[in-house]
Amino acid sequence: MPSNPTIYDVSRLSGVSTATVSRAFSNPEHVKEHTRRKVYEAAEALHYSPNAIARAMARQRTDKIAYLICKKDATVLDEFYAGICEGIMQSANHSEFQLLVSTAEDWLHNVSTAQAKQIEGVILGGDAKAELVSELQSRGVAVVLVNNRMSGFDLTCVVSDERGGVRQAVEHLIFRGHRHIAMIAGQFSPYISRERYTAFRDIMKEYGLPADDIRLCELNVESATQAAMALLQQEQRPTAVFATNDMIAAGTIKAARRLGLQIPEDLAVVGFDDSSICPMLEPELTSVHINCRRMGELCVEHLKALLDGKSDFPRVVTLPTELRIRRSV
Amino acid sequence: MPSNPTIYDVSRLSGVSTATVSRAFSNPEHVKEHTRRKVYEAAEALHYSPNAIARAMARQRTDKIAYLICKKDATVLDEFYAGICEGIMQSANHSEFQLLVSTAEDWLHNVSTAQAKQIEGVILGGDAKAELVSELQSRGVAVVLVNNRMSGFDLTCVVSDERGGVRQAVEHLIFRGHRHIAMIAGQFSPYISRERYTAFRDIMKEYGLPADDIRLCELNVESATQAAMALLQQEQRPTAVFATNDMIAAGTIKAARRLGLQIPEDLAVVGFDDSSICPMLEPELTSVHINCRRMGELCVEHLKALLDGKSDFPRVVTLPTELRIRRSV
DNA sequence: GTTTGCGATGTAAACGGTTACAATCCGTAA
């Protein structure tokens, strides 16, 4: 197999210097129309395209960014993070970035120490450790946090409006007349868990309602179902449940069914995330929609701004949520 | 900010040549214990680590591979492809590959033409076009197909045992005494759709049962529900439904409930993929499990073998499926 | 005491672009 054509081949064939060929590709406006065309023709004929490695070497920049997911769960790319990933992918492609994807654990060992240098920017998803952030920043890597915040650092965070989302869910229930609203909460990343929890408490208080019927559960359906069973078998049964994600809501629905409760007549349920399971459940689940793709896109946009030195951006970018009303309330 | 240390800095500090430093890092066995230690100490002191770009340039290999998802759907990284992606990620990290992720459309325009050269291997997921494969192979890029097959090419395919999976599902129904088994099928990638369809037909025939009650639907719950409604309102109602994925099974369950049918008493349902929704449904859905992570890992392993020139591997790697029995049958 | 051979190390030329600087061209104003 003949090795790939180089800029020298193009230079020779088109009769101009390599510098001009280079300019024709990276600064077309600096080479005369006529010459440029000659270059392009030669390149076309040779199937030449600039070698990105060599270019990165000479330019001292790689246009490579990474999406690092910091999670210890079994499935790293769940629907939520996958959605963000899609947004990042799409936006990265349009911005001619190359996107590396990895999990944080493997990364910290293999890569942060060994290769971080050729990554220009990192998007950290999940529960990033402060140590990782400072390590990266100290090496001159631009960092954007997604769905997380961190104090004490000078960095950009892209988050969904968790409090607003909880408000949409809870007010929806309150406006339908519910007074005894319980919450079943799972342990997500610290940031998310805290936001959803405090938001629930604050909003209930705002309406003068008690926010003391709160259960915790593990992140699996059985645990959620158990928690819901216990909750619903109290003497003072709540008329509505706010579940901090859709899986927990699904568990709640199962528990209700086992206890012979009708949804939404006997019990209203609202979920969070508006994942793909919502329309599959019976009844279809009302849930708070988060625009994951958009979050991913925003991450890339802000990372780009950071890399271009335009860091006069807002430090915290908040994306509104949207209540998707279905039949479970 | 001081620019990163280079091999020259290490060379100077440790008092050996750059060649020796280089060897100390990439061929430790070719440098004497004593020297090696001096080099490592100097590197440590300077926080030096080899610049992968320069290394790629000199070595003429990049250790970069890509996972390309060929799909036109709205959500590219659904649970299935995300699972594969996780496996690839993990395996790639262990093999010190850098992993790029992208969708095929953007790719074909931006990358295949412009940058394919510095990617050494590609894993193609979904419905890859033959054109893309030949384009890549003609540029000397190693290609592995996942969950797809393609004739006329000399390439490695990693697939789950679709026929075996269908057999597990259908035989499970048959052994429970079902005779009138209907199928509701969605339009996935051509390969998957065809496999599941023909497998169903063949296996039913094998048991002397008619396989003529087959419905098609779009890939959304409503469409699946509609299809199931029509199916279940026939005068000769089937006693079991084989759904070609879990979402369709969910639609079937919804339809059954609307018609007042009990599951599994009046209707048995089996899904496919064993996605995370199975335990959330009521009743919990029996489904055919596919080990996506493992498929991803296998892709990387075979890609690696390909890159190392050991291509005496089986051309088609098939991964067994496993029936996860729950309550819907 | 030479020669031989091998392991450890050094020298310097790639790898394929970019870009500072110099040189040239060409139109315009003095």
Next chain:
DNA sequence: TTACGGATTGTAACCGTTTACATCGCAAAC
């Protein structure tokens, strides 16, 4: 006509490694 200046283009150094080849030292074999 000539000097001037911006637009184009060419020359060559450089980006940070790897690696073919040369060199060196030293022990075994003669």
